[in-house]
Amino acid sequence: MQRTSLRTNDIKKINKLGMLVLILVPLIGFFISLCLGRYWVDPGTAFNILMTHLFPTDVLGTSIEESVIMQIRLPRIILAMLVGAGLAVSGAAFQGLFGNPLVSPHILGVSAGAGFGAALGILISGKVLYVQVLAIGFGTLAVIITYMISRQKTGTPLFMLVLSGVITGAFFTALISLIKYVADPEEVLPAIVYWLMGSMAGASYDDLLIGVPMILVGIIALLLMRWRINVLSLNEEEAQSLGINVQRSRWLVIMASTLITSAAVSLCGIVGWIGLVIPHIGRMLVGPDHRILLPTSCSIGAVYLLVIDNIARTATAAEIPLSILTAIVGAPFFAYLLRKTGGKWS
Amino acid sequence: MRLEVKNGEFAYENGKILFDKVCFAVEKGEILTILGPNGVGKTTLLKCTTSLLRWKKGITLIDHRPLEELKTSDVWKKIGYVPQNRGTVFSYTVLDMVLLGRAPYLSLLAMPGKRDVKIARDALETVGAAYLEEKRCSEISGGEMQMVLIARALASEPQTLILDEPESHLDFKNQLLILEVLQKIAREKEISCIINTHFPTHALQISDKTLMLGKDRRHVFGPTSKVITEDNLKKYFDVNVKIVPFDNEGTIMKTVVPLAS
Numbered sequence: 001m002q003r004t005s006l007r008t009n010d011i012k013k014i015n016k017l018g019m020l021v022l023i024l025v026p027l028i029g030f031f032i033s034l035c036l037g038r039y040w041v042d043p044g045t046a047f048n049i050l051m052t053h054l055f056p057t058d059v060l061g062t063s064i065e066e067s068v069i070m071q072i073r074l075p076r077i078i079l080a081m082l083v084g085a086g087l088a089v090s091g092a093a094f095q096g097l098f099g100n101p102l103v104s105p106h107i108l109g110v111s112a113g114a115g116f117g118a119a120l121g122i123l124i125s126g127k128v129l130y131v132q133v134l135a136i137g138f139g140t141l142a143v144i145i146t147y148m149i150s151r152q153k154t155g156t157p158l159f160m161l162v163l164s165g166v167i168t169g170a171f172f173t174a175l176i177s178l179i180k181y182v183a184d185p186e187e188v189l190p191a192i193v194y195w196l197m198g199s200m201a202g203a204s205y206d207d208l209l210i211g212v213p214m215i216l217v218g219i220i221a222l223l224l225m226r227w228r229i230n231v232l233s234l235n236e237e238e239a240q241s242l243g244i245n246v247q248r249s250r251w252l253v254i255m256a257s258t259l260i261t262s263a264a265v266s267l268c269g270i271v272g273w274i275g276l277v278i279p280h281i282g283r284m285l286v287g288p289d290h291r292i293l294l295p296t297s298c299s300i301g302a303v304y305l306l307v308i309d310n311i312a313r314t315a316t317a318a319e320i321p322l323s324i325l326t327a328i329v330g331a332p333f334f335a336y337l338l339r340k341t342g343g344k345w346s
Numbered sequence: 347m348r349l350e351v352k353n354g355e356f357a358y359e360n361g362k363i364l365f366d367k368v369c370f371a372v373e374k375g376e377i378l379t380i381l382g383p384n385g386v387g388k389t390t391l392l393k394c395t396t397s398l399l400r401w402k403k404g405i406t407l408i409d410h411r412p413l414e415e416l417k418t419s420d421v422w423k424k425i426g427y428v429p430q431n432r433g434t435v436f437s438y439t440v441l442d443m444v445l446l447g448r449a450p451y452l453s454l455l456a457m458p459g460k461r462d463v464k465i466a467r468d469a470l471e472t473v474g475a476a477y478l479e480e481k482r483c484s485e486i487s488g489g490e491m492q493m494v495l496i497a498r499a500l501a502s503e504p505q506t507l508i509l510d511e512p513e514s515h516l517d518f519k520n521q522l523l524i525l526e527v528l529q530k531i532a533r534e535k536e537i538s539c540i541i542n543t544h545f546p547t548h549a550l551q552i553s554d555k556t557l558m559l560g561k562d563r564r565h566v567f568g569p570t571s572k573v574i575t576e577d578n579l580k581k582y583f584d585v586n587v588k589i590v591p592f593d594n595e596g597t598i599m600k601t602v603v604p605l606a607s
Contacts, residue, residue: 099435224455231449233436237398238429243422243450243502252454287482288436291457 018286022299026081029303033077033310034069041065076203078212080309081302083200083264084274086215088301089294090257091275092282093222096229096290097253098158101283104276105261108161108254109168113142114265116172119179119192126191132210132266139262142168143254155247158236197321198269200309211263218260222294225253229290273326274301277334284341304330347409347424347505348373349395349538354404356387356394363563364390366403370557370567372506375536377528379549379570382559383583388542389430389510391559395540396425396508422450426499426537428509431491437484440494444469447501462501469500472535473527489520496527506538507531514544521545525552546574546587546602558582574602 034046041049049066090105098107106112117138121131149164150156176196183189222229228249231239239246264271282297305322308329312320348371355366364387372378382388393399395406397413406413413421426447434443444466445458452458458466470476475493478486483494492512499507509528513521529552531537543549549556549570556573559565560582566573579587579602586605591598 096436101435227452227457228449228454230438230442231446234434234446235432237393238427240398241396241422241427241429242446243419245418249454283436288438289442 015292018292019295022296026299026302026306029306030077030081033080033306034073036310037068037073037314039064039068041069071204075205075208076200076309076313077306079200079203079208079267080305082212082215082219083268083271084278084305084308085298085302086219086260086264087271087275088278088282088297088304089219089222090260092279092290092293092297093225093229093253093257094275095279096233096293097250098162099233099235101280102276103162104272105257106169106270106272106275108146108165108258109142109172110139110258110261111265111270112169112172112176113145114139114262115196115270116175116179118195118265118269119176119183122192122195123179123183123188126188128207131195132207135266136210136214136262138172139265140258142172143258147251156250194321195269198271198323198326199312199319199321200268201313201319203267207267211267214259214263218256218258218263219298221256222253222260223298225249225256226290226294229253229294233290268322271305271322271326273323273330274305277330278304280334281337284337347538348407349425349506349540350407350410351395352405352407354391354394354406355402356390356399357402363402365559365563365565367563368404368557368559368565368567370555372538372540372555374505375532375538376555377532377539377541377553378555378557379553380540380542380557380559381544381546381549381574381582383561386559386561388559392427392508392510392540392542396427397421398427419450422504423502424505426502426504426507428492428495428499428507428512430510430514431488431495433491434483437482440470440475440478440481440483440486441466443483443494444497444501447498450502465503466497466501469497470494472500472531473497474523487520489516489523492516492520492524493527496524496531500531500537504537506540508540509542511542511544513548521548528552546579547600550574550589550600550602 031043031046034050035041035043045065046069049069053070087105094103094105094107095101114135117134117136118131121134124130146161146164146168149167150160152160180189180192183192228244231242231244232246232249232253236246278301279293279297281300282293286292286296308322308325311329312322312325350371352369354368355363357363368391370378380388380391390399394401397406408416408424445462447469448458448462448465467476467479470479473493473496475490475497478490478494483491486494496512513524516524525548528539528541532539553570555568556570557565557567558573558578564582566578576587576589579585588603588605589600590603591600
């Protein structure tokens, strides 16, 4: 008996330590990123600036440092961390939901749909608001189409859902190509291409108003449902025999994930790789239990995209698109992990 | 709890009837075995009984009340289902796997708490697999995994356990262990068991009642000793057998020896 209780205590200690790391690392990353950039701000100054804005005591003059940190870096850092966390957590949730570790948040066609919406927005007006609203609208529409194709009388089997997602995705990808084809090759086409590759450049607080709350709601919803995802990861009949409403729970997870992914695409284009790979790194660290895996994926995803975006904005004078970096930096790293562990973590 | 099926009938979408007019009942603490050759619909019958599939005609009664009248989650608090073991994609720890059995009691956003963990541990204890608690499901043997699945079903504190060929792919010793655990569950915990099996000898050893399904919608239900006879096995399985009683330290046991088909 005593041995058992000792062991559980040990596990609790490790859990607490782990949780601390999960919260601390993103916080440290956040702070370092504030200082980092073409214009280096020393940590003391950065900290003071942040504090005066958090707890406004006396009004400070607007220095260059202050506007760099508060107006340029802070919104961009918030965006990078939230999108990274959101894509990673919805990837982890989808991999659990589909009982398939090769699935990413893009599987139901939401990214292709949102990408098309954004491209359309750039084509017809170029205003950020149009781009965002159209991206979110078409991203959601894509998932609704996927739902309608896959729906059957007795509910939707998973393979139908995946195939329908592939169909919807292919359709919207073709529409994106169509828009590129008709777009003005001098100005509009490069804008669309560059945008679709993902970028956080020029993020301002106004831009974040629609997307950020959506991502936050989606993340919180998935985190709240994280034990239910364990049940959903069993095959359909087993999950049903555990007394849960499989169809309803499944669509709630899909809705939360759609919210996150379409908002993410609306804010910064299609950022690949994160939703697929971060959950695997999470499983390597903490195992497959979604109760721990989802928060862990959140934390790793936030830090990962933050690091990537820091590279994007500091490595060269011109911004490097995110999708290029997530894979160029991530692929060798993941290859190394895969070789080292033999893939035995799921 | 008394579980009864009245006039159960299942048909494929093309209208072909798999079985019909099937009636059986299990009382508290009884063991019912279902025997029959491949393809006569044993698994389908179990799924219809639990509402995982729909009866074409007929009805399942729980304590004389139609199952459809109960809330889905309430049905699964009363019935524990142990599917054929097909493995899982994610190798959860054994304790996490058994904890999933608490799902009927936990709402969409709820997490299992201390009490749920205790019930899960007790369930593992009952099947004699407490030592596996921290292992991953990918690291344990087929026989151990079957025990874990039974424990998961027990964690929902059911009054009836329904098992689909629990001992099918197991070795000699593990088959015996499963049978012993099922007997213990029925006798000590008074949980009734409905078991699909391919082994008439196992049925003779542990069950009170037997339902035998055959081709052409034939079926027979009754006390095991009346149903598992040389005649019936010839009729339903097309196998000539001898049922041989023998004395095992004072208890008379029976075994089924196939002769020729």
